[in-house]
Amino acid sequence: MVRIEDYAMVGDLHTAALISTEGSIDWLCLPRFDSPACFNALLDTPESGRWILAPEGGGECTRRRYRRHTLILETDWETEDGAVRVIDFMPPRDEVADIVRIVVGLHGKVRMKGQLALRFDYGHIMPWVRRDSHGLHAIAGPDSAYLVTEAPLRGQHMQTVSEFTVKAGERVPFVLTWAPSHVHRPRSVDAESVLESTEKFWRVWAGQSKVTGPYKDAVERSLITLKALTYAPTGGIVAAVTTSLPEQLGGPRNWDYRFCWLRDATLTLQALLAAGYTAEAAAWRDWLLRAVAGDPADLQIMYGIHGERRLPEMEIPWLAGYEGSAPVRIGNGAAGQLQLDVWGEVLDCLSLTRNSLLKHTDEAWDVQVALMEYLEGAWDQPDNGLWEMRGPRRHFTHSKIMAWVAADRMVRGVRDSGLPGPADRWEALRDTIRDDVMAHGYDAERNTFTQSYDRPELDASLLLIPRVGFLPPDDPRVIGTIDTIQRELTEDGFVLRYRPQESDDGLPGDEGVFLACSFWLVEALLGAGRRRQATELFERLLALRNDVGLLSEEWGVQSARHLGNTPQAFSHFALVTSALELHQQRTGRSDRPLASRAGRA
Incomplete structure (x- = not known):
């Protein structure tokens, strides 16, 4: 059971996502706060849409925090084999919406599992999903989404699954980008570059x-x-x-x-x-x-x-x-x-x-x-x-x-x-x-x-x-x-x-x-x-x-x-x-x- 207080928020000043202590994005409306949600597990089951990225064994995190003076969330898990951190944030909006997740190995090695289930229109519409050279492209009516990562991806039970091992010092980025379905594919952002610029934005604002x-x-x-x-x-x-x-x-x-x-x-x-x-x-x-x-x-x-x-x-x-x-x-x-x-x-x-x-x-x-x-x-x-x-x-x-x-x-x-x-x-x-x-x-x-x-x-x-x-x-x-x-x-x-x-x-x-x-x-x-x-x-x-x-x-x-x-x-x-x-x-x-x-x- 995920309590309301188990959620943290990241956002881009146009919309915001809620992320649980289990590493699951369970609520996100795109492209605006008042748009239909594409992740709806907050109000239903995981099958209604979510994006979980956590150690394979699952469970609540060991600790989490925002980076000081920012809206950048860091979630840590300690397992028998090692420790891992997931950094979650949304860069301040430009033409399109990006949600960035970076998996960081802290020590030892940790087997990770990601499950992405996009369900547009408050969970009512399952998009068409196809692989491309960069990752995945999902489309449904006015909405399209692009997942870019170097991690392995495969389809399973109408979800996109990613399983990989992260070792100490390794960083594995995932970038999910939303854009209107009628426009050309937007440029992909570099996860590490936008992490730096997002941190600077929030620190300057808080200052x-x-x-x-x-x-x-x-x-x-x-x-x-x-x-x-x-x-x-x-x-x-x-x-x-x-x-x-x-x-x-x-x-x-x-x-x-x-x-x-x-x-x-x-x-x-x-x-x-x-x-x-x-x-x-x-x-x-x-x-x-x-x-x-x-x-x-x-x-x-x-x-x-x-x-x-x-x-x-x-x-x-x-x-x-x-x-x-x-x-x-x-x-x-x-x-x-x-x-x-x-x-x-x-x-x-x-x-x-x-x-x-x-x-x-x-x-x-x-x-x-x-x-x-x-x-x-x-x-x-x-x-x-x-x-x-x-x-x-x-x-x-x-x-x-x-x-x-x-x-x-x-x-x-x-x-x-x-x-x-x-x-x-x-x-x-x-x-x-x-x-x-x-x-x-x-x-x-x-x-x-x-x-x-x-x-x-x-x-x-x-x-x-x-x-x-x-x-x-x-x-x-x-x-x-x-x-x-x-x-x-x-x-x-x-x-x-x-x-x-x-x-x-x-x-x-x-x-x-x-x-x-x-x-x-x-x-x-x-x-x-x-x-x-x-x-x-x-x-x-x-x-x-x-x-x-x-x-x-x-x-x-x-x-x-x-x-x-x-x-x-x-x-x-x-x-x-x-x-x-x-x-x-x-x-x-x-x-x-x-x-x-x-x-x-």
Whole structure:
């Protein structure tokens, strides 16, 4: 059984592959993050497509690591006869996609076995495969792939098998190249040359970071992971590289996360700016502005990596699902939901940009005014909420608070930056929304905010109240909410998004604790003056990372396993901002850049 945390990632800034501790590439979509997968064993059996390269005896590796400051994976096995290493990486994309695997003999001699099973279109299509002078050529519809190696190859049971012995000091490269089937065969890369150039690329990129201090290594690994989740041509950042990894093992809460969520916008920008990655921050902001262009009423919660709006959801019945967790879904039907918080998220993000640049002009101001004018007439409607609930629409407290955020940021744009707009009207709206939230979203008897109006359930998004500036972090009502969430919405000290059985989210089953929400609790505790508690929780969360520093979406307290899609951008961005604020020993508002000292984690 391969656990979710047994996977490491390599990528080329267009897509990414997941590689298990057994040396098997079990997930890879080509040519983009959101393309159909050609290796699908993650969500089914090895027959649905994988590429394993390991000692003949198989089994988990002895150890593995990323080369420092890079996304180059090194996996070692020690056997009775010797030791061997497999180096896995994807060179930053040029015209085509390459995945490179180099087998290195460390000492003694090791008998190796490789098995390559390409299965395009999520395992549905078996390609035609033929030998040529360089290795193999596989073709199926729009896809073609070329395997180049000096190792022996043979066909067996609809797979390509390679068996060879590697001795100390020997290096045996394999290069798998994808290209559109209608173009001529692309040039083959030299494995050792692109290893050198790929290592240089990542070391130069990591060297731009301003982060130092006790959490530097954890923050750097998260930043490299986030860079790998970035689609370089557009600057869009996918939520994860996978689809349908379950929030409950064997359950139906399985979603496609290979898209870009607006809820991540401000956290993304704040983390990138604080760490010194201004080019990536600018690219994300530009992606955001392109994606939201159009009728303000049509703002979506998520978009494709090019800003696509139509993300139709469908099920893939021929894949059994991770550990039988069905259905496997591609596309995401939640894209069409009404989530009023995204208007506030976008305006908060653009306010952060303006404040970070200390600009009194804003070329995107007209867009912001249009978004605000729409929200003025829509903020009091029920919606699906931050968590994309598929039950009845409600008046979610977080959605109303983010409408308050929208009005607040627009007022500040006029008052502080001299931009044109009806500040008095927006101030009045801000006050109206605040009064509405306090009347219906706050339970004075329990001294806590609640998930939705005039109902008792809790929600982790309430921990963001001080972050967005709705109330100060040491306000008694914020403290009361923190205490109630710790008492009623945690398992083993980690935070649930909400309790599905109580919240009528329209779905059966349950889910694990949500890692990003647990990092929100770190920030809330820090803001409340409970630094020791915040630090202890943060370090417990760090301990949940896998052996190469990756986090998925959720953690199963009872199973002690990662759950949900992986690696999860939301978890890693929250890790970065929590680390920076812990070092700074104070929290900041979401629309303000973290102070320069916060660059030291």
